[in-house]
Amino acid sequence: MSSEVQKFGGLHTKRKLDVLAKYLAAYVTVMKKREFELFYVDGFAGSGASTAKSGNAEDTDPTLFDTDVLIEGSPIRALTVTPPFDRYVFVDSKAKNVASLNRLADEFPDRRISVHQGDANVVLTDICREISVKRMARAVVFLDPYGRSVNWQTIEALAATKKVDLWYLVPVHAISRQVSEKGEFLPSADMTDAMCGTDAWRKIAISKPDVSNDLFGVIDDRLEKMARANEYSEFFKERLASIFQGGVAERYIPLGRGRLHEFSLMFACANPSTAAFETALRIANHILRTT
Numbered sequence: 001m002s003s004e005v006q007k008f009g010g011l012h013t014k015r016k017l018d019v020l021a022k023y024l025a026a027y028v029t030v031m032k033k034r035e036f037e038l039f040y041v042d043g044f045a046g047s048g049a050s051t052a053k054s055g056n057a058e059d060t061d062p063t064l065f066d067t068d069v070l071i072e073g074s075p076i077r078a079l080t081v082t083p084p085f086d087r088y089v090f091v092d093s094k095a096k097n098v099a100s101l102n103r104l105a106d107e108f109p110d111r112r113i114s115v116h117q118g119d120a121n122v123v124l125t126d127i128c129r130e131i132s133v134k135r136m137a138r139a140v141v142f143l144d145p146y147g148r149s150v151n152w153q154t155i156e157a158l159a160a161t162k163k164v165d166l167w168y169l170v171p172v173h174a175i176s177r178q179v180s181e182k183g184e185f186l187p188s189a190d191m192t193d194a195m196c197g198t199d200a201w202r203k204i205a206i207s208k209p210d211v212s213n214d215l216f217g218v219i220d221d222r223l224e225k226m227a228r229a230n231e232y233s234e235f236f237k238e239r240l241a242s243i244f245q246g247g248v249a250e251r252y253i254p255l256g257r258g259r260l261h262e263f264s265l266m267f268a269c270a271n272p273s274t275a276a277f278e279t280a281l282r283i284a285n286h287i288l289r290t291t
């Protein structure tokens, strides 16, 4: 494989990609029975592959995870699914990753792949327009940002297509970091408003987190952070449920380095047809329960 290798993640990266790969395999199996034009859209495609970033005990413990092992990234996971998607759209903001994705595309000459360098928000809005006007188009969209890069308007555009199944790695920990020790919001908190499409998250940020599971009554910092991450996740899940007409998976997977809950991997279905969303949610919930 000639594509560039990025360094990030570890165990949690593998788990996230396993969830995605299982969903893609089930999706193409179900959808290929019909005459749909199937799109796989990767808004934060990376370079194609990664190795674990060192520096975290759990992620780098060789008994748990071999740090030298290449993790095949989301684009490769999607390209190797059978039967294949009809269209692949890969987006990344970095020129080096785009060059690597183009080399990867050359390795799959029989696939229809377009690689875009740019901001996922801009490219995805264009793709949503294309998908919306094509009656038979259906898509799985994967959003795998490092932080709060996805604007709420982009999520609204995806929901409005009524044709997208969305897997989104929601950066809940980045939300927590927007409040100073003194309980004041940082100027960069505006970015969280943009990500959530509301400033309602601020109420959670300054409320006392529910740490009632702490039997000894000692408010441990880690416990508090976890409680907060769960609260933000539930909040964000409700935000998605308010615009995705097919609904949102009950569960999400908490992911992050070591035992940190930095991200929540969530699933939402834009398709309002009962047959479509029941199938999508049944598969997604099963994968989220068992992976």
Ligand SMILES: C[S@@+](CC[C@H](N)C(=O)[O-])C[C@H]1O[C@@H](n2cnc3c(N)ncnc32)[C@H](O)[C@@H]1O
Residues within 6 Å of the ligand: 008, 017, 043, 044, 045, 046, 047, 048, 049, 050, 072, 073, 074, 075, 091, 092, 093, 094, 097, 118, 119, 120, 121, 144, 145, 146, 149
């Ligand atoms: C976590 S990595 C993606 C990993 C990839 N999904 C995989 O499985 O290998 C996030 C990627 O998003 C890219 N990125 C950051 N900001 C972006 C933006 N606004 N639009 C598109 N890509 C962006 C980075 O260059 C990086 O490659």
